[in-house]
Amino acid sequence: MPAPTDHEPAVGCPVAHHGYEPFSMTDPFPAYAQLRADEPVMYDERVDCWVVTRYEDVKAVFDDWETFSSENAQAPVRERGPQARKIMEDGGFTAYSGLSARIPPEHTRIRKVVSKAFTPRRYKALEPFIRDNVDTQLRAMLARPERRGDLLRDLAYEVPTVTILTLIGADTGKVDTFKRWSDSRAAMTWGDLTDEEQIPHAHNLVEYWQECLRLVAQAHAEGGDSLVADLVRAQQDGDPISDHEIASVCYSLLFAGHETTTTLISNTLRLLLAHRDQWEALAADPKRIPAAIDEVLRFSPSIVGWRRKALRNSEIGGTAIPEGANVLLLMGSANRDDARFEDPEVFDISRGNAREHLAFGFGIHYCLGNMLAKLQARIAVEQVLTLAPDLELVDPEAITFGDNLSFRVPDAVPVRWDGADERPYIQFFDDDTAPRHELLGGKCASLVSMTQADMPVPPGFAVTTALYDDFVAESGIADGIARLLADLDPDDVAQVDAVSARIRDAITSRPVPDRLRQSTIEAYERLQSRFDEPVPVAVRSSATAEDLPDASFAGQQDTYLWLTDRESVAEHIRRCWASLYTSRAITYRLKNDIPDEGLSMAVAVQKMVNAKVAGVAMTLDPTNGDRSKIVVDASYGVGEMVVSGLVTPDNIVLDKVMLTVVAETVGAKHAELIPDAESHSLIEREVEPRRRERRCMSDADLRTVATIAKRAEKHYGCPQDIEWALDADLPDGENLLLLQSRPETVWSSKPAVSAASTTPPTDAPAKPRTGLVMSGITKSMTRPQSHR
Template sequence: MTETTSAPQGSATSPGKCPVSQFAAEFNPFDEEYLQDPYAVFTRARNEEPVFYSPEIGYWVVSRYDDVVAIFRDTESYSATAAGELIKPPCPAAMEKLAAVDFVPSTMLVDEDAPLHTKRRRVLRKGVTDDRVAEIEPITRRFVGDCLDAMIKTGNADMVADMTFQVPALTAFVLMGVPEAEVERARGYASRFALWIWGRPTDEQQVELAGEFAAYLEYAREHVERLIENPGDDYMSNAIKAWQKAGNDDVWDKTYLASIMQSHLYASHETTTNATANGFKVLLENRDQWELLCNDSSLIPNAVEEILRYASSVPAWRRVTTRPVTIGGFDIAAGERILVLTGSANHDDAVFDDGDRFDITRENADEHVAFGWGIHLCLGQALARMEMRVMLEETTKRLPHLILVEGQEWTYSPNTSFRGPERVLVQWDPAQNPVPEDRP
């Protein structure tokens, strides 16, 4: 039996899933109160029941930093294969939508284990090296500038629709080798997969989402075929070149290449959209931190880390046990699903002093687990950091007087693993724009 870190205070080893405490019985990551403020639940979990079984979702829930890191580190005992499982199986009508495009289920890097994961990751990481990200940065900065140009004289905007959704999508398509003329078409597919995989959509929503998924799959296949005929020097072309090498048939096929196109667009787009939207929200709610950032741009890289820590865009991830384990003093059988609360780990006072406080000067902000840990550490973390940094650099320079619209309603997609406000409404006085060309 594998043992994972320390036992919870005041708890004995559990012989099974029963009895369940009232707190565990009431845990529901789809509940509106949780969606609005999961951190209140996280704090209570760390303090009272750092490991518990949730009958509502059928998962063991783990909340403390040391336990979370130990699970990510122990890839022999905790498999990644549960990461991409649909929380709710597709209804028959949704399956018909997928069958119409000959959909074949395929894994992604996030739900693969070694050694296959290692082989594929070794090739794919070449497309998101620091040098490659540096090459893309001027393009990203142009995208951000275009977004600001479109809104700067209006005095109001939705930072999600007008910037944080657009910039990561456009950058991702450049990375994937999508021709600029097709970016607008392809961008329409880049949304809502979190609800499909990690949520509990209604049957009607599932049918709609399956239709969107099928349309994007067809586009991905079309794009892969085009790059097979004429590969470039982009992320997808590198994967195709690896597929074409002799002896790689056990690692690559066309189905997997299309899966890369789909999953990596989502991974590089949705998470950064949410992370930056969270960033604008929390910075503008903590005005002293926003003004500190506007007055000293050298703080922006660390502010990015603190945003990722404090307002995680991926507050939970999933694993499945491959053998009996002990987590925090609880014996858990093989084949059990684990919900790993990364957002809770990032607020753990045992690691982050006063973890519920937002502080862009925090010295150890980068010890967060927002990008995961170990062999599944986010492949595109350098890209995400660059995009967030550039959006903050350009916005603080041109709109330092930005404020949140008072009384706005905050809404979040009801799913376990991706979190960011669907809108961030802001306003400012264009006459006070610091750049003369930006004034009406």
């Protein structure tokens, strides 16, 4: 389509998109609200779509199929790469959308045939079967001794998949295979994949399509009682539908028929369990469940955006739309438009008009499977109310959603029941338990979540806050601490210092009960057993209050490096605990009214990295909030000197899309911290002038750091501040390790507009970065004083 001329946003300028990030799904709603208020029809060059956010506009476009065709609804958002294209061609992949991307008269013809086979009567007959399946899945989950589960994985994943496989007549023993194929379809069409990342998905799509062709051939040969067999019979009776079209319908239903319902069941239980009063109301009156499900579909639709293509010059809500333009209808936003729904940001199952949501689209393509989806969600709620009414969500605030343009799918819906032992003392980073901030603190939660997202994190484990809490309780120091802190004047430095010393002394000198001590030692031995020879570890504190969004509070706890035996590890874990009560931390909390109740500390114990170069990186420019840049601070040796501002690092600015260097300042890098094998510790040594004068890392390494930083930003859905290192013991190309990622708090907490107002236009000549040399990232933020 022609580039819009009357509406050109500054590329990379955050205000241009009102905070809208097309693929970020964890919390897109504030940006939707901003868009509705400021620019309800906005061209977004990143996805080449006009993004429509107001209810009336979204509905009107859905309704006007003659102007806005659905032919682009299934087009890949990112062009297929050459390898993926070849794999698909060679594999005979010729699938086309069953219905949603077809247009009249073809759409009308096929929909008529499919509707006949796809009767509510057919899936109504499935109801007892669905109920049985829900019952079996739930009972299996509830039988778990640890009394913990994940409603997405343990219930919502399998139930609708088995339903649609049964309906279609496909093999119900292959749930995982069909899920894998569907995930590939979602990622290949609506995901943000590189050419390389597309390759395995391309193979999956070939297999998926071949299975659809096989099902049609089988229905021809064997008949049977299935939707595919019905369509084949309809064809034989003279209905105008080809085998390729039947296979395409199959291809659509084997995706549409479960993917979105897995999300609906997950979201329904997630939202209802999070709103306990409404959950109880349903328990008292189950007839209200269907209305509650409509409210879930309004508040948190499985599909938040769907595409259309303008067939002629037209307008939406007063904005001119050129012929050929792509339009992205954000139903997730329309459903929260206060022009249609009162208090739209409130989840309320008694809302009178929730059914007016646009979660199933509107008009000629209105979702064919909506009743089946709602039926399954209703059964799921009924069965959970019967079998486990006391189910509780674990840390609902921490639930994240996968990146996608259209599908908003939670990564997990963790639950517990019957007073589960919800607070283990140890969690390895690669355990498959979802990270919980209150148990792991910010740093460990981030390490677990990055490890689980397959990012290159050095292995290790968290000593959780449960262990600290039990230590404080069992060693009897809790009351003493509270007494010492009561009425403390934060401005009385001498008094704060004295209190701090007494508390820290209590924490480091009281015996740790054997049971607690033993857990740590066992975990340490388990970590060591993963390596051929003993490895040194780092011990880092991970406070629960560390990453308060409005306070760069990091830096008030400790990191200890290069520890080589279990005694010193145990001792340094205690020192981390004690660092909760440094004078600075105490003063900070008192001055910021952060209560001490519930204050706790987890500790990360992690294989030490033998860093030759290390540093930090931010996915925006910390000097002005520009999100189109990645800024790297790097210096020789272990990163602690960069982090604590003890050296002036190299400061390099990269373009976030091209990953090219756009500005750089070589820092003084006068010293480096390196491991000393003999003393088992780190020593500081001077960097020779020759190495000081040149940049400490290559363009290729910078690109790798920037790529990982981008992945972290994508994973968390907001700008990140990462710590990384290049390990001297690992081969080039595989030696980048991620040590920490946390949300950038300084610019991210400001309204986008102020960030933008200080953002220089991207076509301005690159400014010399002198003056920022000393500032760089490390001086722009409050960072840890972490090297002791």
